[in-house]
Every structure is written in structure tokens, then in C-alpha cells.
Amino acid sequence: MVKGACECGAITYEMGAELGPVTACHCSQCRKISGHFTAATPAPIEAVAIKGEVRWYRSSQRAQRGFCPTCGSYLFWEEFDGLLYLMAGAFEAPTGLQMDGHIYYGDKGDYYEVRDGLPRYQTGRKSQVIKD
Template sequence: MIKGHCLCGEVQFETKVTPRGVSMCHCGQCRRQSGGIWSSAYVADSDLTITGEVRWYASSPDARRGFCPACGSFLFWKANTEDTISFALGAVNNPTGLQLEKHIFVANKGDYYHIADGLPQEEY
């Protein structure tokens, strides 16, 4: 089981299934919201239990981002047309047992760092 929570603990989440798509997102929105690279994984909506109030922000016509209204932790990313939800790996309690699979949106990454881990890099 994977469990996680926001900085203040008001929002908690858990899943009993193994998440997929373990990645680091380098897009401009994730960088601005998280202050850096946002690492995440996803599960089916029905496989993630969330407790506490989540505030949702429509960051584009295609997706929304969920955060804790008390401490501001950026916890979730949800495409409007998919039945999956991504959650922040930085908010997960260790150990996760997960391995990073890829980097995404590297065409938008900051110019102040290099990706040198040898994992696949998707432009978008």
C-alpha cells in the first residue's frame, strides 16, 4: 500500500495498487507550481482514496491540479477526459518501492539543469 499526505497532513491519500507511469515532469506549469520538477505516478480514479478537502485549479482546458487549501501542497493532476489520477511522489511516505521510468515534457525544462540519468526523455 502506498500512502501520502500534504505538508500539514489535512489531505491524505492511499492506494493498494501499484502505480504506473512513474515520471518526472519538466513542463512549465509543474515547474511553476512545484518550484522544480514534479515527480508523479498514476492509478485509476477508483484506486485512489483521498481524505480531506482538495481544492482544484483548472490549469488548462484539458486538466486540473489538486492542492491542499490549508498548506498549498500540490498533490494531484487530473486530465478531464481520463479515468486516472496522478499523485505527487514527493508526498508519499517512504519506502515507495517505485522506480523512475521516464522524464516528460523535457522540451520545456529549465535551462539551469541537465538530465543525465539515462532514462527515456519525452519531448511532450
């Protein structure tokens, strides 16, 4: 069972389901909300048991982001597709997870490059892969 929490511990959560791979998102919303890019993994929303009061921010017509109202930790992303995308940095170690790629790499900040050999998609996973 994978467990996670915000920085102050006011929100904790655990999953009884197997998690998917971690994906890095470089879109401008993720960069602004986190200060860099984000790394998240999907889980069926019904498999995530959350304790504590999550504050939700509707960041677009198709998604919302969940935060701790006390410490401000960004914990969740939801697209109303039955999945909750969990920020990988909030998990307790060990997770056993692996990163599988980068999405919205075409929107990344101009101050860094990623050279880990994983696919870098221009936008979403069905878009063009960026080659060196």
C-alpha cells in the first residue's frame, strides 16, 4: 500500500490499487503551480482514501487541483475521468515507481533541458515526440 501526505501532515492518503507510471508534465500551469515541472501517477479515484480537508482549485474547464489549505502542498490533479493524478513527490518511500516520459515538453521553461532518454512529447502522449 502506497501512502502520501502534505508537508504539514494535515492531509494524508493511501492507495490500495496498483499505481501507473510517473509522468512529468512541463505545461505552463504545472510550472506555475509548482515552480518547476510536476511528476504524477494515476490511480482510480475510488482506490484513494484521503484523510483531511483538501482545498480544490478549478484550474480549467476540464480539471481541478487539490492542495492542503494549511501548508499549500500541491497533492492531486483531477480531470473528471475517474482517475486522481497523485503528485509523486508526496509519497512515502519506497514507492517502487518509475518515470515513463515527459508531456507538454514543448511548453517547458527555457532554463532547463531533460536528457534522461525518456520520450518527450510536444503536448500530450498522442503528439509528436521531440527528438534531439
